[in-house]
């Protein structure tokens with residue numbers, strides 16, 4: 001782990017083995033199994049570094065973050081390869097874009113760091129009333145395993161640009177790229193500004209959430225854990241923001257049975273990330289008029305996707321993270337197949353060319369799904385797409401909103417009034433119209449309902465999430 005500018009082991013001396021998703025028998029690293037003592041050490045290091053870092057002119061922090069960005073960019077191939085090995089995300093379709101995205105995030109937040117500004121009230125002669133936007137202090141960032149570099153990009157540069165220092169907890173299943181991020185940041189940032197710890201959530205994660213020296217917890221992970229994190233942080237009135245799970249609707253109108261829309265829906269399905277993405281458009285609402293034709297075309301394109309070694313450029317789809325997750329996906333498939341009326345539009349499993357010892361899984365498309373079945377309600381985090389036909393816009397919107405989640409949504413219609421009408425009525429933090437790709441650096445990103453609280457990735461996310469306002473009223477003269 002990297003704490004206070006030094007590489008350290010866990011105080012207990014214990015470690016956690018990291019297994020690559022490409023081979024269940026291959027231990028590729030062992031990382032420190034940090035606990036409460038390590039949390040304390042990391043928080044102390046961050047606290048010690050805080051006053052000097054916060055006191056720097058914004059332009060100085062900006063220069064440091066831009067140097068980090070340049071160095072990350074010089075290491076993109078290395079970071080992408082490591083991501084593929086660590087997470088199972090395919091290098092061309094996912095791992096390299098994630099590393100590229102991280103660089104873009106560092107540049108974006110470096111750029112907007114001078115926008116952390118206050119306001120002046122028209123308080124009359126003899127009075128100067130102004131606000132300062134101040135950093136919160138020490139931010140604990142807690143990361144999931146699915147896209148560690150990308151999500152680190154949502155948190156680290158924004159928190160640091162605003163003058164906070166950080167303790168970043170890597171996910172136990174995919175910690176390696178985050179340790180590389182620590183190595184690169186250490187070349188350009190003062191010791192203690194970014195500290196990276198590893199280990200289990202119930203140990204080091206919980207210790208950070210409960211540590212009195214942590215001013216804010218920025219958590220990305222499951223809703224179940226997020227609820228605990230918010231409750232524990234709230235119990236001591238620490239700030240928290242939560243980026244949680246999703247069950248995102250993807251609505252396709254009767255006028256949108258085109259090859260271009262098929263490609264975008266394929267992106268939204270996040271098959272290329274084994275659908276291990278919180279923004280997966282996992283419920284595909286197809287207008288009844290185009291249901292059969294659209295599905296035929298979608299299946300034909302899905303068949304062309306290559307499931308293979310995530311380190312190979314030819315692979316479109318890599319591996320599921322671990323055995324537990326792989327089994328979980330099977331459980332959902334079995335449950336879906338057992339429902340009355342379900343139809344299998346595509347099951348890629350029999351034709352799969354790769355398998356154990358890697359956790360490979362082909363896409364599966366089920367149709368005539370009911371919105372109240374488990375496969376349509378719960379986050380599967382595997383390449384299983386549920387297709388639900390619709391005829392009336394009101395029904396499509398009602399089904400889209402009939403979910404505990406509200407993270408992302410996708411709407412496809414050539415009629416912009418209809419598309420925007422749906423977009424505005426869907427209860428999701430992010431709606432895309434006529435496209436299915438990923439987040440764009442600078443956009444507001446975050447969930448409604450059980451998908452979370454708070455926004456990241458944007459200037460307003462940085463201001464609201466990583467600063468606090470102080471009002472200063474001065475009597476002049």
Ligand code: NAD
Nearest residue numbers: 143144145171200201202205206221222225243244245278
């Ligand atoms: P998870 O909730 O199991 O773990 C996330 C992180 O929290 C890990 O680092 C884990 O060690 C830590 N953790 C676990 N228990 C903890 C505790 N009691 N206290 C503090 N920390 C604890 O999630 P996961 O399985 O790693 O990731 C998958 C989930 O993340 C999915 O639900 C997915 O939708 C969600 N996710 C959300 C977003 C988003 O931006 N909304 C992005 C990616 C993933």
